[in-house]
Amino acid sequence: MDIVYFPRDTNDREDWIEDTIQPRIAMQRGHNVIVGDANKNHDGAVIIGNGFKQFNINLGTPLWPRLEQVSKANTYALSDTFANHAGRMFELSEFTPEQIEEAVKKIDRPCFVKFVAYQKATSLCKVDPTEHIEAKLHKHYMYEFVRLGRDNPNECMTQERVDMNYEYRVFVVDGEPVTGAGCVEVHTPLENTTVFNSAMEKNRNGGHIEDRLDLSQSYERFARDVVCPSFAEEGFVDYSLDLFQDGKNGELGIIEINPIHPSGMYAIDYPKYFDSVISVLKQNQPT
């Protein structure tokens, strides 16, 4: 099985560590790792490293990531599993100031607006029902309404703002949660200590890292017993799952899901993730 490595251009410590651990583990496992060629087709390859995304390199039909799962993950906003475990009210609409204003008024609580038709298209905007909503939206998004709006009734998610505490990311491969870690920006797989790492921050980027084994175990159970089986029924099997605990009622909920590759790793157990991917691909190979 050829492993094709696309390094990314970065001077960020965490990104660099994420990109170097991938070929290192693959080589330690005895795989033949070759560096990606931007002009070649990569049908049947296992892709590692995040450079293909950064430079928009066409991968053809790789074995991994499974591209149909990459596009599937981007449709999470439409899924019942997300709706049942979002732990907050939300409305989907076209990405227009008029429709977003309507959604904020319907929710009638402080909101976050997020463009969801595809990943990381633009930033989130805080909007309160008591303020001048259209003015706030125009100030924040300006030309984004023209650049991104596509008359798609599901492209924008206006959601109630809740106390999102202890944000946590779980990597799900073929429907199984395989490893996880708190969304601690300064952490990388080098800081990993247990498969479901227990270091997390109450407030993302708050700078105060706590060891919460009780909560990492609850997140693992929530993913394994509740969220992943339900997503699998809807056809979502490879993705990164972002979870939170509501600061008001202590309930666990889903922030969002993203395509598994390339998702930021934080302190996940990367070797465990790599081995899970290879084992799933081997099971699926015709004998």
Ligand SMILES: Nc1ncnc2c1ncn2[C@@H]1O[C@H](COP(=O)(O)OP(=O)(O)OP(=O)(O)O)[C@@H](O)[C@H]1O
């Ligand atoms: N409904 C909400 N209530 C409170 N905080 C929220 C809400 N939605 C998102 N956030 C905060 O904003 C952050 C980013 O949200 P989200 O992951 O949905 O967007 P994103 O575009 O993927 O951004 P990022 O690249 O930072 O993950 C979350 O990690 C969380 O801290």
Ligand SMILES: [Mg+2]
């Ligand atoms: Mg996110």
